[in-house]
Amino acid sequence: MLFFKNDYGQGCIPEILTLLEQANHESFNGYGQDRYCEAAAELIQSKMPDTEVDVHFITGGTLTNQTIIRHVLRPFEAVLAADTGHIATHETGAIEACGHKVITVPNNAGKISAASIRKVFNAHMIQYEHMVYPKMVYISNATELGTVYTRKELEEIRSVCNELNLYLMMDGARLGPALMSGIDYTLNDIAKWCDVFYIGGTKNGALGAEAVCIANTMLKSYFRFVMKQNGAMLAKGWLLGLQFIGLFEHDEFYKIAKRENELARTIQEEAIKLGYPLFMKSETNLVFLVVNPKEFEYLKSRVDFEIWDYWNDDIVIRFVTSFHTTMEEVEYLGVYLKEAKEID
Amino acid sequence: MLFFKNDYGQGCIPEILTLLEQANHESFNGYGQDRYCEAAAELIQSKMPDTEVDVHFITGGTLTNQTIIRHVLRPFEAVLAADTGHIATHETGAIEACGHKVITVPNNAGKISAASIRKVFNAHMIQYEHMVYPKMVYISNATELGTVYTRKELEEIRSVCNELNLYLMMDGARLGPALMSGIDYTLNDIAKWCDVFYIGGTKNGALGAEAVCIANTMLKSYFRFVMKQNGAMLAKGWLLGLQFIGLFEHDEFYKIAKRENELARTIQEEAIKLGYPLFMKSETNLVFLVVNPKEFEYLKSRVDFEIWDYWNDDIVIRFVTSFHTTMEEVEYLGVYLKEAKEID
Amino acid sequence: MLFFKNDYGQGCIPEILTLLEQANHESFNGYGQDRYCEAAAELIQSKMPDTEVDVHFITGGTLTNQTIIRHVLRPFEAVLAADTGHIATHETGAIEACGHKVITVPNNAGKISAASIRKVFNAHMIQYEHMVYPKMVYISNATELGTVYTRKELEEIRSVCNELNLYLMMDGARLGPALMSGIDYTLNDIAKWCDVFYIGGTKNGALGAEAVCIANTMLKSYFRFVMKQNGAMLAKGWLLGLQFIGLFEHDEFYKIAKRENELARTIQEEAIKLGYPLFMKSETNLVFLVVNPKEFEYLKSRVDFEIWDYWNDDIVIRFVTSFHTTMEEVEYLGVYLKEAKEID
Amino acid sequence: MLFFKNDYGQGCIPEILTLLEQANHESFNGYGQDRYCEAAAELIQSKMPDTEVDVHFITGGTLTNQTIIRHVLRPFEAVLAADTGHIATHETGAIEACGHKVITVPNNAGKISAASIRKVFNAHMIQYEHMVYPKMVYISNATELGTVYTRKELEEIRSVCNELNLYLMMDGARLGPALMSGIDYTLNDIAKWCDVFYIGGTKNGALGAEAVCIANTMLKSYFRFVMKQNGAMLAKGWLLGLQFIGLFEHDEFYKIAKRENELARTIQEEAIKLGYPLFMKSETNLVFLVVNPKEFEYLKSRVDFEIWDYWNDDIVIRFVTSFHTTMEEVEYLGVYLKEAKEID
Incomplete structure (x- = not known):
């Protein structure tokens, strides 16, 4: 997970x-x-x-x-x-x-x-x-x-x-x-x-x-x-x-934050590329995507994330990067986002 | 006044x-x-x-x-x-x-x-x-x-x-x-x-x-x-x-309220007849009218009332009837409302 | 009463x-x-x-x-x-x-x-x-x-x-x-x-x-x-x-207070004369006496007053004079205080 | 210290x-x-x-x-x-x-x-x-x-x-x-x-x-x-x-507390033996002693402790043992307490 x-x-x-x-x-x-x-x-x-x-x-x-x-x-x-x-x-x-x-x-x-x-x-x-x-x-x-x-x-x-x-x-x-x-x-x-x-x-x-x-x-x-x-x-x-x-x-305070932002940007750009609508264009370590119920179900079983809001049938979800997040995890997330799109 | x-x-x-x-x-x-x-x-x-x-x-x-x-x-x-x-x-x-x-x-x-x-x-x-x-x-x-x-x-x-x-x-x-x-x-x-x-x-x-x-x-x-x-x-x-x-x-409680409502309704109906827009159609003893600055000035010097809100140049004003209000006062108010309209 | x-x-x-x-x-x-x-x-x-x-x-x-x-x-x-x-x-x-x-x-x-x-x-x-x-x-x-x-x-x-x-x-x-x-x-x-x-x-x-x-x-x-x-x-x-x-x-504010104090002093002096212990020597319109249970019972049925405290068997009671108190009432109270003492 | x-x-x-x-x-x-x-x-x-x-x-x-x-x-x-x-x-x-x-x-x-x-x-x-x-x-x-x-x-x-x-x-x-x-x-x-x-x-x-x-x-x-x-x-x-x-x-919770109490008792008993009056007989890890100004000055420069209260010229001080306290420290404290008494 x-x-x-x-x-x-x-x-x-x-x-x-x-x-x-x-x-x-x-x-x-x-x-x-x-x-x-x-x-x-x-x-x-x-x-x-x-x-x-x-x-x-x-x-x-x-x-x-x-x-x-x-x-x-x-x-x-x-x-x-x-x-x-x-x-x-x-x-x-x-x-x-x-x-x-x-x-x-x-x-x-x-x-x-x-x-x-x-x-x-x-x-x-x-x-x-x-x-x-x-x-x-x-x-x-x-x-x-x-x-x-x-x-x-x-x-x-x-x-x-x-x-x-x-x-x-x-x-x-x-x-x-x-x-x-x-x-x-x-x-x-x-x-x-x-x-x-x-x-x-x-x-x-x-x-x-x-x-x-x-x-x-x-x-x-x-x-x-x-x-x-x-x-x-x-x-x-x-x-x-x-x-x-x-x-x-x-200056770890700054280095951590910089890295979190970069990882989040990677996620956000990948999501845009894959065609996920953004709920909000983030500039920091929070990423907000709009997913449909099928995508949601696929991701939910593989990734721990927060539900931010409900939009009719769609769901706004939030991914957050932290000092602990690795590029490997971000790449895995990219793969899951891609697979979730493909099952639609 | x-x-x-x-x-x-x-x-x-x-x-x-x-x-x-x-x-x-x-x-x-x-x-x-x-x-x-x-x-x-x-x-x-x-x-x-x-x-x-x-x-x-x-x-x-x-x-x-x-x-x-x-x-x-x-x-x-x-x-x-x-x-x-x-x-x-x-x-x-x-x-x-x-x-x-x-x-x-x-x-x-x-x-x-x-x-x-x-x-x-x-x-x-x-x-x-x-x-x-x-x-x-x-x-x-x-x-x-x-x-x-x-x-x-x-x-x-x-x-x-x-x-x-x-x-x-x-x-x-x-x-x-x-x-x-x-x-x-x-x-x-x-x-x-x-x-x-x-x-x-x-x-x-x-x-x-x-x-x-x-x-x-x-x-x-x-x-x-x-x-x-x-x-x-x-x-x-x-x-x-x-x-x-x-x-x-x-039962003065009821009698007073009934009379207040009737006096307010008289004011509200007179205002409608004179062409004042209502801010809100009242059912009780509060009457809300929209007046323009000239009407406002005219009324202000003759009647004590509250300003409820500002709408661009116009003003929402509130008239309230009470146990103390007389039909004579209501009639005077009607006259002033008419005169205010006429100076436009 | x-x-x-x-x-x-x-x-x-x-x-x-x-x-x-x-x-x-x-x-x-x-x-x-x-x-x-x-x-x-x-x-x-x-x-x-x-x-x-x-x-x-x-x-x-x-x-x-x-x-x-x-x-x-x-x-x-x-x-x-x-x-x-x-x-x-x-x-x-x-x-x-x-x-x-x-x-x-x-x-x-x-x-x-x-x-x-x-x-x-x-x-x-x-x-x-x-x-x-x-x-x-x-x-x-x-x-x-x-x-x-x-x-x-x-x-x-x-x-x-x-x-x-x-x-x-x-x-x-x-x-x-x-x-x-x-x-x-x-x-x-x-x-x-x-x-x-x-x-x-x-x-x-x-x-x-x-x-x-x-x-x-x-x-x-x-x-x-x-x-x-x-x-x-x-x-x-x-x-x-x-x-x-x-x-x-x-200056009714002062006149009332002056009179209240005088009436209270009359009560307090009468009580002292009758041998009631004072709980506190008052300088104003409150009088605090210590009474025994018999005195208490006698007074209670004739005078409306507050209980202030309990001292073992005795009771501290409070008499208050107000703008409304009359000298006649004070004299009656004096009589009751005297009678209460006599039944001991 | x-x-x-x-x-x-x-x-x-x-x-x-x-x-x-x-x-x-x-x-x-x-x-x-x-x-x-x-x-x-x-x-x-x-x-x-x-x-x-x-x-x-x-x-x-x-x-x-x-x-x-x-x-x-x-x-x-x-x-x-x-x-x-x-x-x-x-x-x-x-x-x-x-x-x-x-x-x-x-x-x-x-x-x-x-x-x-x-x-x-x-x-x-x-x-x-x-x-x-x-x-x-x-x-x-x-x-x-x-x-x-x-x-x-x-x-x-x-x-x-x-x-x-x-x-x-x-x-x-x-x-x-x-x-x-x-x-x-x-x-x-x-x-x-x-x-x-x-x-x-x-x-x-x-x-x-x-x-x-x-x-x-x-x-x-x-x-x-x-x-x-x-x-x-x-x-x-x-x-x-x-x-x-x-x-x-x-069960470290219990072991720590037991040891703290024992160390405190050692201090308290030593203090009694040395003739220090107790402010309070403690049963746990707090020890309260009454010291005079000279004793106070002597101890103050060697031991970090709290002043609990002032008793005329004397001072009530508090020693506390913790999970971190060692028997060696307790023994040193005993020596200082002894020396403080001797300078009187």
Whole structure:
């Protein structure tokens, strides 16, 4: 059975395992105040020299999003997200559980635009006090559909956030693949655009660790209180710093993502060649195809993948490449895709 | 200046003032455990003989909706509402503030259908655990657009709620006008269809009082704890029972609503005759017209009303009749509407 | 049956009823943005000329406390209160329901001291991040035990709040009786000491209205959003402003409180003379006596009062005077107290 | 520098590292629905054959406590804990952040008694509706002071919980040391006494994993929804199951705890012999001594430990043994303790 189900179905890169073994002979301060977390924060900071960021480590995207948003917003303030955004769909209401409405904006290929943000903001201002106050914009980059924001889009969003006095937050669960998708910006730019964002480790070769980067000085104080209250401060916090050392010490973070993207592109191109309609043209490590029931049945018994949606009789399926995926597996998948087409 | 701004801009019917004066010489137990609340509950219960309901009194629609939903739902459960529903729009995130997502369904003339409920429910079941669990259906009757659910629509909604094991809640802020709109059902039917609903007094001639009716036995216990915790249990609770005696003792509740509807219908028919497009064909005491900027300016200086929406250059405005509105005022409004048309 | 159960068991002073009748012929803007609320705010503001306060009207003490605290505190911040404080005991966890811990301090005659505040604060600083951050001090004045803070106590508390950067909030449910208890400070002083406080109307002759006064400029913005979200913004808001006009236009607020205190003092002195032990020496309109079971039984059948506590076989009972209490009732109570003693 | 600071300052037992390396070549279903979690759940279930428990894995004590309590309680319900209980002190208000009051009971050597539970419950029933409803009893075993509940104490607590219809929850962050402290009960008994409890891995040789055991059938449904909403469902969930396989496959869980206790007892006995007063007689892996300032200074430069409290000039310090502690380290500590005494 080939595994293309997701990018969190396998352990971690060898560098991290090695660090774990090495750390197993040492003693540490608890709760993220240790030499590994310190070193990892410095490594991450070195990637964004133009902005002074505070770095904190948390395990899991939902917990990270929840902790950030709980920290930033006052009770009556809301966060604006694409209707495909992770916080709007697949976090079981974690943001509402902290008391905040997620205002959704119709997505365009998984993204939202500066224009749609302004429109929603203005609509809320008319009913001042009787509606929530939109105070934060949440974007995922790469998006849940595998697409990536362009420099121009991000600059426009930052600009509208400046104009309307909104915080900009980036969910970087798949920030690695976004940065390696051929775009013309880096972590250093992201730190300048965003008030707060996180760099996802879990889906990019780590065991389970995300690095929260707080760029806006006004948002830096007391974050550790909110982490602790939200159950997001690990006793053995050095385990998280350690993983980011593994990811960034020799730029494995980027190398993994680059390779994932290439493998995914190979799959996508093969699928196009074979005549599979794309649900969405991906630029990263997610591939979305539309298959008919026969193709679906053929693939299902040979490949582990996710069903994304149902389109009448057809099915949208998702293949995901990870740090663990091999070219051999990609070639096998190509063969199965070809055979599935032939049985039609 | 004519007042057609809303149905909560004036005091109360004389019956209630008289009761207030009379009660001012008596002493009462606090927190709604007094003879007025008891008598009011019995009066209300007498309108729904086929169901044994628990009756509680709260002031204000937002506080009432919030208290009910907080009481009924478990943390991960969500309430489903029309995208025009009051809890989804004009309660400043009061439901999310209690931790619950409001899942919105596109409205059809302010209403939602059994089919749309089933569709949303099924979509959530596919992503079990990763999405909130839709557990309650919230409908407003009359709706925020002045429309009223038919018997057939309500029976279908009840049926899908039974099938999917969902609670049905009716926001009856304008239940009086709904019941007097010519439909073929009564409070007795509503008590059979809904698990919980409230009868709005504030917008129907009272000073400020809503009667929560809990029909589902499973939801009856501990409601007073949630009221108290939510700041919804008034020390001088008899003031609320008293208002419902004023509304129901001689059926003023129905008479007021009937008259409001008739006055609104007169306005709506006059507007149609004069050639004003309707934004929505109302069946109750709300009238929605589309006016151009010149008409708007003319009316604005003579009549107090709400702007509902902007349509390019045109403006959707809302006139509301209340217990306090006179036929003379309606006739004046007709004259102004005619004059506004003539200046075009 | 004599009524000494509480100060919220009867309607309102005649001035308020008269205003209600008069307002019943007028039309108003909703949600507290009307001429009555404006005039009432000005009246209240005129009592505290040295501080510019924002005034908002809410119905009910629990809802008021909850709204203020939700507005002021960030998620990880906590409020410090006496263990007898209303928010710590008789609000069914309303503050915790907003996510905030109530840190309790042992009371001294219902009060807390600057020293105890500092001690609790310092203890929390040692466990920084692992404990909540104490950010607000809540005091009731008069206290739940009928006692009143002295000028010196309040100045010391303000001083420690300045030193530790804490907000000071005063629950003024019974602020009238406190101000009329013979102390040497006024509303003008309270506005200088407190960041936020409320003047209770419900227990001082109104139907149900409290006036929130925000003195700290940093806390003024967006309060109406939190009110609305918390269900604390009444549609017919003018009803609340109106009540405060009734209370303050001719200083009825003070006159009522003065009279209540005098009647209570008469009861307390009579009780002392008769040999009843006091549970607490009250300075306001609450009287706490210790009675034995026989005395209790005798009184119970003649007077409506509250049981405050059980002391082995004895019972602590509470008598409360209100705007409605007459000297005749107080004399009758004196007779019953005498008779109860005689049957021992 | 000797490390006796805590039991979460070092990595994990070698068995777990080996499993990690082995699992690194495999692919898994996400979110705890994998073969490792399944096998771990079966292993744990095998230790409590008389009760059918549901087992879920979460990382971190605060997140686990918060998730359980959020799952179990309705909004107005509260949890009762010792004033030394972890949820009452060192979780930065995590339980209140979910809306629930933590009612504290004065501890007796870190424990609460059936009698104190009944007393608090009864006091709340008198003020029914105006106070929170105590619905759950939280106990830590071993306690935060290193003490352990006896069989008799637990049977009495269970009995009062049955009588008053309360849920019993055990925080088992240090359940291993408790079970190995010489008491006459096992996990099988705990599963019969508790409605829900958790077995702590983080402080007992794992990297970071706790096993929630739900024994009460009424509490089993929908727990995964609350986990996900609370950010407590790890994408790479098999990492948690895997750790419990490492702990329980060859009973390392028990062996570690036994050894920790023995090492701690050695320290405690040595300290007694040297004349150090105990703050608390520990039965597990925590040792609390009272030292004077000179002793403190001497030890501080040689040993890493926690300050627990200040007693006038003296200081209460805590030594903790862990899976990683060696007899050699214990002997060195003994030497330092001796030397510290001699410099007095």
